Amino acid sequence: METLHLSAEKQGDIEKAAQILRQGGLVGIPTETVYGLAADALNGPAVAGIFAAKNRPMDNPLIVHISDLSQWEDLVDGVPENARALAAAYWPGPMTIILPKSEKIPDEVSAGLPTVGVRFPSHPVARAIIRESGCPLAAPSGNLSGRPSPTTAACMAEDMDGRIDAIVDGGPCRVGVESTVVTLATCPPRLLRPGGITLEQLKAVLGEVVVDPAVTQPLEEGKEAPSPGMKYKHYAPKAHVMIVKGALADYCRFVNSHNRPGTAALCFAGEEKLLEVPCVTYGSETDAAKQAHDLFEALRRLDEIGAKTVYARSPGQEGVGLAVYNRLIRAAGFEVLEV
Numbered sequence: 001m002e003t004l005h006l007s008a009e010k011q012g013d014i015e016k017a018a019q020i021l022r023q024g025g026l027v028g029i030p031t032e033t034v035y036g037l038a039a040d041a042l043n044g045p046a047v048a049g050i051f052a053a054k055n056r057p058m059d060n061p062l063i064v065h066i067s068d069l070s071q072w073e074d075l076v077d078g079v080p081e082n083a084r085a086l087a088a089a090y091w092p093g094p095m096t097i098i099l100p101k102s103e104k105i106p107d108e109v110s111a112g113l114p115t116v117g118v119r120f121p122s123h124p125v126a127r128a129i130i131r132e133s134g135c136p137l138a139a140p141s142g143n144l145s146g147r148p149s150p151t152t153a154a155c156m157a158e159d160m161d162g163r164i165d166a167i168v169d170g171g172p173c174r175v176g177v178e179s180t181v182v183t184l185a186t187c188p189p190r191l192l193r194p195g196g197i198t199l200e201q202l203k204a205v206l207g208e209v210v211v212d213p214a215v216t217q218p219l220e221e222g223k224e225a226p227s228p229g230m231k232y233k234h235y236a237p238k239a240h241v242m243i244v245k246g247a248l249a250d251y252c253r254f255v256n257s258h259n260r261p262g263t264a265a266l267c268f269a270g271e272e273k274l275l276e277v278p279c280v281t282y283g284s285e286t287d288a289a290k291q292a293h294d295l296f297e298a299l300r301r302l303d304e305i306g307a308k309t310v311y312a313r314s315p316g317q318e319g320v321g322l323a324v325y326n327r328l329i330r331a332a333g334f335e336v337l338e339v
C-alpha cells in the first residue's frame with residue numbers, strides 16, 4: 001500500500017485524514033507526546049489493523065483519544081469525582097486516565113481488560129483530526145512494536161511507510177515521551193507509566209498515588225502486568241544498550257576503556273569532548289524535559305551510526321526524569337552497570 005504524506009499546514013489535508021479514519025483506515029497523527037497510529041476506536045476491524053501494522057502483541061491495550069470532554073462519558077462506565085478533578089487540572093495534556101470501560105469499547109481496544117485508558121491531547125492538529133473525523137481515536141505510539149516511539153513524521157515514516165494509509169506531518173512533538181498513565185480503577189490510584197505529567201502533579205490533585213514497581217523494575221516472574229505494555233522490551237534501537245550509573249569521570253573512564261568497534265555513548269550535551277567513542281547526546285544532565293524531548297530520536301540516531309554496543313548515561317528520576325529513566329531502562333532491557 002502507498003502511504004499518503006499529508007501536512008497539517010496544507011489546506012484540506014486534515015479533512016483528508018479524517019475521511020480516511022471515518023472509512024476505517026489507519027493514519028499517523030502528531031500529538032504533544034509522540035506520533036500516534038490512529039483508527040476509529042469504535043470500529044473493531046479498523047483497530048485490529050493497528051495491531052497488524054505495528055506487529056503489536058494482541059494483549060497490549062490501546063489508549064482512546066478524545067477532543068471534547070463530553071466524549072469521555074460514552075467510553076467509560078461512569079466518571080468518578082477524582083477523575084473529573086484530574087481531567088480539570090491536566091487535560092488537555094499528556095495524561096491518560098484508566099477507568100472501567102463502557103460497552104461501546106470493542107475488545108480489540110481494551111485487549112480483553114475490563115478497563116479503558118482515555119486521553120484528551122493538547123496538540124491542535126490531533127484535536128482537529130479527532131473533531132473532523134467525528135470519532136474517538138484509538139492510537140498507540142506509531143512505531144513498529146519494540147522500536148523507539150516516533151517524535152517526528154520522518155521517524156514515523158521510517159517504521160510505517162507502506163503499512164498504513166497516511167501520515168500527517170505536524171512538526172516535532174513537544175514532550176517526546178508517551179503520556180503518563182494513571183489508573184483510577186484501583187484504590188488508591190496507581191501510576192502505571194510516568195510521562196509529561198509528573199507524579200508530583202498527580203499527587204497534588206489525588207493525594208496518595210502508588211507507583212507501580214514495574215515503572216523502574218523488571219516484572220517479577222509469573223506476575224501479571226497491571227499495564228500489559230510493561231512486560232515487553234521496548235523503545236530499543238538495534239544496538240545492545242546498557243545504562244552506566246556513576247559519576248561522570250567514572251562513566252568516561254569506563255566507556256573509554258571499553259572502546260571497541262561499534263561501541264557508542266549515549267551521553268549528555270557537552271560530555272562528548274571527554275569521550276573517545278562516537279557519541280549521541282540526549283539533552284543536558286540538569287534538564288529532564290529536554291532529555292525526554294530528545295531521547296527517542298537519539299535512540300534512532302544510534303542505529304543510523306551503526307552502533308552495536310551503547311553505554312548510556314543514567315538520567316535522574318525526579319519529575320519528568322522518572323519518565324526518561326522508565327523508557328531508557330526498557331531500551332536497555334533493565335541492564336544497569338554500576339561503575
Ligand code: AMP
Nearest residue numbers: 061062115116117140141178227228229
Ligand atoms: P502506547 O499507546 O504505545 O503508548 O501504549 C499504551 C500503553 O498504555 C501500554 O503500555 C498499555 O499497556 C497501557 N494501557 C492502555 N490501556 C490500558 C488499560 N486499560 N489498563 C492498563 N494499561 C493500559
Ligand code: MG
Nearest residue numbers: 140141149178
Ligand atoms: Mg508504544
